[in-house]
Amino acid sequence: MGxxxxxxxxxxxxxxxxxxxxxITNDRYFSKEFMAKEWEYMWTxxxxxxxxxxxxxxxxxxxxxxxxxESVIIVxxxxxxxxxxxxxCAHRGQRLVECDSFQSSFRCPYHDxxxxxxxxxxxxxxxxxxxxxxxxxxxxxxxxRVDTWDGFIFYTxxxxxxxxxxxxxxxxxxxxxxxxxxxxxxxxxxxxxxVNWKFFxxxxxxxxxxxxVHPQVPSVIDQDHFTSRxxxxxxxxxxxxxxxxxxxxxxxxxxxxxxxxxxLEDWGVDISKYVDYENLSEQGWLDLKxxxxxxxxxxxxxxxxxxxxxxxxxxxxxxxxxxxxxxxQADGCILLNWFPHPTDPEKCFFDLWDMGYPIGGSxxxxxxxxxxxxxxxKSTSAGIGKKDTYDQDIVNQKEDNxxxxxxxxxxxxxxxxxxxxxxxxxxxxxxxxxLTDGLRRGVRSRGYQEPYLAAQESRVRFFHxxxxxxxxxxxxx
Numbered sequence: 001m002g003x004x005x006x007x008x009x010x011x012x013x014x015x016x017x018x019x020x021x022x023x024i025t026n027d028r029y030f031s032k033e034f035m036a037k038e039w040e041y042m043w044t045x046x047x048x049x050x051x052x053x054x055x056x057x058x059x060x061x062x063x064x065x066x067x068x069x070e071s072v073i074i075v076x077x078x079x080x081x082x083x084x085x086x087x088x089c090a091h092r093g094q095r096l097v098e099c100d101s102f103q104s105s106f107r108c109p110y111h112d113x114x115x116x117x118x119x120x121x122x123x124x125x126x127x128x129x130x131x132x133x134x135x136x137x138x139x140x141x142x143x144x145r146v147d148t149w150d151g152f153i154f155y156t157x158x159x160x161x162x163x164x165x166x167x168x169x170x171x172x173x174x175x176x177x178x179x180x181x182x183x184x185x186x187x188x189x190x191x192x193x194x195v196n197w198k199f200f201x202x203x204x205x206x207x208x209x210x211x212x213v214h215p216q217v218p219s220v221i222d223q224d225h226f227t228s229r230x231x232x233x234x235x236x237x238x239x240x241x242x243x244x245x246x247x248x249x250x251x252x253x254x255x256x257x258x259x260x261x262x263x264l265e266d267w268g269v270d271i272s273k274y275v276d277y278e279n280l281s282e283q284g285w286l287d288l289k290x291x292x293x294x295x296x297x298x299x300x301x302x303x304x305x306x307x308x309x310x311x312x313x314x315x316x317x318x319x320x321x322x323x324x325x326x327x328x329q330a331d332g333c334i335l336l337n338w339f340p341h342p343t344d345p346e347k348c349f350f351d352l353w354d355m356g357y358p359i360g361g362s363x364x365x366x367x368x369x370x371x372x373x374x375x376x377x378k379s380t381s382a383g384i385g386k387k388d389t390y391d392q393d394i395v396n397q398k399e400d401n402x403x404x405x406x407x408x409x410x411x412x413x414x415x416x417x418x419x420x421x422x423x424x425x426x427x428x429x430x431x432x433x434x435l436t437d438g439l440r441r442g443v444r445s446r447g448y449q450e451p452y453l454a455a456q457e458s459r460v461r462f463f464h465x466x467x468x469x470x471x472x473x474x475x476x477x
Contacts, residue, residue, distance in 0.1 A: 009170050013230030014455045022465045026448040029196040035345040042470040047154045047167045063100045068342050084155045085119050085141035151181025177306040187354035191415040195436035197340045197348035204325040205459035214428050218250035221315045225456040235476050236321030236466035238459040244313035245285035267291040300359050332356030
């Protein structure tokens with residue numbers, strides 16, 4: 001399979017003339033009025049990711065998703081379908097549940113009204129004491145729309161929102177070969193950070209910062225703006241596609257083992273044939289594609305079957321409006337999800353999902369997730385997220401950091417200036433997190449100016465223009 005063509009809906013993400021030029025005012029990063037407008041006109045209108053289908057295995061399994069002042073329950077039905085409800089009792093509004101769990105029915109902790117999995121009242125005390133008639137079979141929880149995409153669960157509070165597949169268009173088509181539903185979320189960390197949620201929308205819509213903030217990345221991913229492809233899509237989504245090879249202008253120190261050589265050797269490529277650094281990068285990148293195509297079955301990478309040559313090696317980083325980013329690689333996916341604090345516009349919550357395929361046999365080094373014959377998922381010093389690639393943990397694997405390859409539960413951390421997440425010190429998002437406090441304080445300055453954006457940062461303004469469309473009651477069609 002050959003190179004993936006640019007999708008017909010893709011807009012050049014490096015062309016400022018494709019944008020209106022809306023100003024990016026600093027009040028959006030700290031104003032409670034701006035925060036309230038976002039809630040009324042944007043958060044309640046979009047599709048939000050709530051979890052993964054694998055969390056809901058049996059009827060009665062449910063997840064709770066809280067966002068600002070709202071809480072939603074998504075529960076698996078007896079027929080295997082999913083339903084979503086506002087987490088508010090149909091009697092007097094008491095919140096029914098607080099966290100993910102299992103129940104055969106929902107009982108209100110205040111007056112013991114009982115609701116079936118379908119949201120209908122099935123019992124209550126003193127049923128004969130209601131002048132307007134028994135609520136049993138009459139009252140029910142208020143439903144929200146729920147849908148899934150390739151193992152991910154989404155919901156929307158808007159009855160008029162487009163269908164999920166239309167909202168995500170064209171991403172389901174673009175990533176149809178990756179089978180996210182077959183991946184395992186082996187790390188799930190949440191931290192509270194002192195910055196407005198839109199910092200991460202800005203941050204993940206440009207890679208201008210990465211050569212400086214993440215200097216380890218260019219040795220395995222060519223992040224040069226003149227070799228990368230930038231795309232924006234009509235519904236507000238955007239992405240960058242970078243080649244899975246070393247940058248020609250950012251080189252490791254002389255005498256240092258080059259991580260790209262280790263990747264090539266792991267796939268049986270003879271690195272002695274490369275006459276210089278340029279040849280290693282350019283021809284090695286092509287040879288890696290061929291080696292993966294030839295040897296994937298014997299190494300147990302059966303999920304390569306449907307991947308194109310581009311998907312075997314390249315590094316697309318996908319932003320999904322308004323608050324999801326996905327680092328999609330041949331061997332797994334880093335999914336990042338951030339959302340606002342309930343009351344403070346200068347705080348947010350950040351979720352890190354690290355997902356990969358269960359590779360058996362002798363396959364190793366499948367990315368941020370290294371696996372050995374016992375199928376363990378390893379967080380390594382080269383590992384989860386550090387190089388934003390899924391072939392790097394073949395370097396320096398550390399047995400003491402191994403995590404059993406299984407779907408994990410939420411791990412809530414106290415950020416504490418980075419001290420609460422020190423085990424993630426080598427992750428690219430840790431490096432991003434360390435910028436948050438400086439940004440929070442800097443945008444409040446009287447010295448704040450309209451951003452002076454490079455062409456490769458056009459997606460930043462595209463995000464804010466999409467947000468403005470929602471705030472003006474004109475979401476993209």
